[in-house]
Amino acid sequence: MVEEVVDRRRVQFEFAKRSFEAFLSERERFLPYLKPQVTPVLYMDLEGIKSRYIELRYHLPQVKVYYAVKANDHPEIIRVLAELGSGFEVASSEELRRVLEMGVSPDRVISSNPVKPMDFIEYAYSKGVDRFAVDSFTEVDKLAKVAKRSRVYVRLVVPNEGSDWPLSKKFGVDVNTALDILEYAREKGLIPYGVTFHVGSQCNNYRNWFIGIRTAAELWSKAKERGLRLQMLNLGGGIPVRYTYEALSVEDIAYYVRGLLQKFFPSMPHELQIEPGRGIVGDQGIMVTRVIGKARRGNENWIYIDTGVFNGLAEALGGIRYAFYLDREGELEEWTIGGVSCDSMDVVARSVPLPEPEVGDYLYILSAGAYTTVYAANFNGFPVPQVVFP
Numbered sequence: 001m002v003e004e005v006v007d008r009r010r011v012q013f014e015f016a017k018r019s020f021e022a023f024l025s026e027r028e029r030f031l032p033y034l035k036p037q038v039t040p041v042l043y044m045d046l047e048g049i050k051s052r053y054i055e056l057r058y059h060l061p062q063v064k065v066y067y068a069v070k071a072n073d074h075p076e077i078i079r080v081l082a083e084l085g086s087g088f089e090v091a092s093s094e095e096l097r098r099v100l101e102m103g104v105s106p107d108r109v110i111s112s113n114p115v116k117p118m119d120f121i122e123y124a125y126s127k128g129v130d131r132f133a134v135d136s137f138t139e140v141d142k143l144a145k146v147a148k149r150s151r152v153y154v155r156l157v158v159p160n161e162g163s164d165w166p167l168s169k170k171f172g173v174d175v176n177t178a179l180d181i182l183e184y185a186r187e188k189g190l191i192p193y194g195v196t197f198h199v200g201s202q203c204n205n206y207r208n209w210f211i212g213i214r215t216a217a218e219l220w221s222k223a224k225e226r227g228l229r230l231q232m233l234n235l236g237g238g239i240p241v242r243y244t245y246e247a248l249s250v251e252d253i254a255y256y257v258r259g260l261l262q263k264f265f266p267s268m269p270h271e272l273q274i275e276p277g278r279g280i281v282g283d284q285g286i287m288v289t290r291v292i293g294k295a296r297r298g299n300e301n302w303i304y305i306d307t308g309v310f311n312g313l314a315e316a317l318g319g320i321r322y323a324f325y326l327d328r329e330g331e332l333e334e335w336t337i338g339g340v341s342c343d344s345m346d347v348v349a350r351s352v353p354l355p356e357p358e359v360g361d362y363l364y365i366l367s368a369g370a371y372t373t374v375y376a377a378n379f380n381g382f383p384v385p386q387v388v389f390p
């Protein structure tokens with residue numbers, strides 16, 4: 001019998017290499033930028049962002065897209081999406097200010113964070129934003145006070161299994177509580193408008209959409225029995241991108257979601273929304289960093305790079321495993337990648353297969369377009385990655 005030997009390191013490294021090559025083959029204009037003088041730098045592809053938006057609209061034509069600004073709030077990204085007619089999901093006065101500055105009218109803006117600062121609600125309502133998510137009676141009280149005639153949509157809790165960045169523990173309620181909240185909102189003079197859920201960010205499990213849409217449909221019909229006529233179903237975010245494994249495609253998710261909507265909503269909601277963040281910008285960015293140090297500690301190989309979890313790679317602390325590529329030949333070994341700061345928590349990845357790096361080498365981080373620069377701080381005095389649109 002012939003034993004098949006799978007070299008896991010080789011498979012992982014080749015996957016990163018293919019991602020790197022595929023990214024560049026579609027973006028030849030990026031080639032002159034690969035060895036920048038100053039690092040770290042995040043190169044973002046505005047054309048790619050537009051394509052992702054158009055792809056989503058193409059596969060889900062009845063669903064209005066509200067880009068979740070938190071994923072990457074760079075003005076250029078907001079500008080191109082605004083020009084394409086996208087809506088926007090915002091959580092703070094600053095995000096809203098950035099969106100309005102691009103000439104977006106407030107009726108293209110929603111706010112889906114179920115717990116919002118009072119001053120933000122006041123500011124948003126004063127600017128004409130009148131659609132807010134809720135998942136508590138307290139939030140209804142807050143809205144009834146300062147956003148009196150606003151439309152509210154309730155956030156349901158749904159499983160986040162199979163999502164690399166789960167969100168459901170913090171927000172969401174069950175169907176019965178959701179109904180009580182909507183009824184309470186009506187009593188308080190607000191307009192019960194719809195329902196939302198979030199399958200978890202970087203969701204690679206179709207089942208979460210299944211449960212989300214089925215639970216929303218249950219709420220929908222029970223609401224009708226109570227005389228609450230909902231109009232809007234918001235499908236949240238969760239569309240994944242390629243990191244160290246192949247992600248579900250927009251086309252496949254859309255096909256599945258369209259089927260679920262037909263099954264569970266025989267008469268379609270008047271309004272359908274989706275609010276992707278990562279799925280629009282995540283794989284449209286590549287971060288270029290440089291190796292600044294190398295060490296052997298016990299039986300571990302370490303390299304250190306000029307950015308870290310405090311300067312843009314915060315998601316490495318949670319469930320996101322980035323793909324790293326280094327342009328060298330040679331035997332692959334596993335490396336722990338340390339961030340630039342003195343903090344021992346600042347470790348970007350472990351067991352990353354790479355050919356032996358040298359100080360000064362460029363290390364490329366794929367799919368770094370979402371939830372990187374928005375988190376970045378100058379901890380320890382180190383710079384946040386500069387953002388460039390080649």
Ligand SMILES: Cc1ncc(COP(=O)(O)O)c(C=O)c1O
Nearest residue numbers: 068112201202237238276277278
């Ligand atoms: C309320 C809400 N909507 C949308 C998003 C965007 O999610 P994703 O980036 O997974 O598409 C998030 C992410 O945290 C969120 O909290």
